[in-house]
Amino acid sequence: MSIRYPARVPMANLPTPLEPLDRITAAYSTPHGGPRIWVKRDDLTESAMSGNKLRKLEFIIAEARAQGCNTLITCGGEQSNHCRATALAAAKAGLQAHLILRGGREPRESAVPADGNLLVDYLAGATVSLVPLREYVGHLPALFQHWEQYYAEQGDRALSIPTGGSDGLGIWGYIRAAEELQEDFAHHGISPEYVICASGSGGTQAGLTLGGYLMGAAHLVRAYAVCDNRSYFEEKVARDVLDWNRRQAHPGSQSAVDPHKLSIDVCDEYIGPGYGIADQEVYEVISAAARLEGILLDPVYTGKAFNGMLQDIKNGGYSGCKDIVFVHTGGQFGVFPHRTQFVLDAG
Structure with a gap:
């Protein structure tokens, strides 16, 4: 068909x-x-x-532009492929990216430097919020709502993307x-x-x-x-x-x-x-x-x-x-x- x-x-x-x-x-x-x-x-x-996330992001970024959004907010584990792809795709599209990541500590607070996907997140210029597991699991919708409101108060408009863009x-x-x-x-x-x-x-x-x-x-x-x-x-x-x-x-x-x-x-x-x-x-x-x-x-x-x-x-x-x-x-x-x-x- x-x-x-x-x-x-x-x-x-x-x-x-x-x-x-x-x-x-x-x-x-x-x-x-x-x-x-x-x-x-x-x-x-x-x-x-x-990877697979980029196929999804092609449609997600088009929707963000249609809604007049200049920021993408999404979530995942500290080594999330989806979040890394979102950070890079947002940079390529001229958008901001804010990643809510489950677990870990800020690299500057840790003796272990950022590695893998997390390193790329920072290199792409994404804003990264590393959230303890308990808070992430129990309050993820509230975290999205908080950051959507934060960007609105800055005069920006954010599109929230679920885990994996799924x-x-x-x-x-x-x-x-x-x-x-x-x-x-x-x-x-x-x-x-x-x-x-x-x-x-x-x-x-x-x-x-x-x-x-x-x-x-x-x-x-x-x-x-x-x-x-x-x-x-x-x-x-x-x-x-x-x-x-x-x-x-x-x-x-x-x-x-x-x-x-x-x-x-x-x-x-x-x-x-x-x-x-x-x-x-x-x-x-x-x-x-x-x-x-x-x-x-x-x-x-x-x-x-x-x-x-x-x-x-x-x-x-x-x-x-x-x-x-x-x-x-x-x-x-x-x-x-x-x-x-x-x-x-x-x-």
Whole structure:
């Protein structure tokens, strides 16, 4: 079907490549074979902003401009990929960025300097509020309200963006990516049974799932949770779709979609110790992907999801599949704060 997209501000290098991972496919195949693994290189959307968040931000920044906003407020963990991408995208668009980050201390108050995504946040000129975990969890809506009011009193206007840019607006980024994937499949002459991604805030999964449904795609979207559980993500994807429906309630928009008609597939068996915490198996998979294919995964999102996918291949979870596609959502800056967890061969 023809999809009518809202306004967007082009920032990503699109389309991103779809590439086969033949060495990883061979290394992790079972005695009975296994599917050919492909990767959608959304880590290449842009060199520094890189990753899935930039697709969403194209639509979010267009909405900010339409509303006359000059400031973006968003939130996430101290090493949030979304917040780093927002800080850089805001700088490129000539907007201010204010990041409400969970945990940690100001670098000037700590013997440990800012690293990874947090370092890039500061380099991009974002205002950073590092908030203790208890306050963040218990008072996040009030924090957004406080800073919205603060900027209004300065004569500015702020657009508040939820965690991961995941709502009925940000979802457009991966509806568009789902359409791009259909073009990739036609180009390569493949019909993958599964499109696979990590799910942390649910927006990428929601966009891929809804986009595939709108286009009548044959594949199933499977998300590997990196936090929370399966029921949370099933509900979160449904909420994002309902929010998308609400935002389309005007003449010329797409017809509403009943979330119950969507196949929302979530695996929550490989979360490990918790959000942002990986086990040694994940670090080994990250090392293998870099060594075999020159692809850098991260311990928070893609490393966990890729490990889950490989473990399920090993256990026969994709038996009978010819091709599966892993969507690399970026996050490479998140590797560096985990540097001590990798076993490196200095020889």
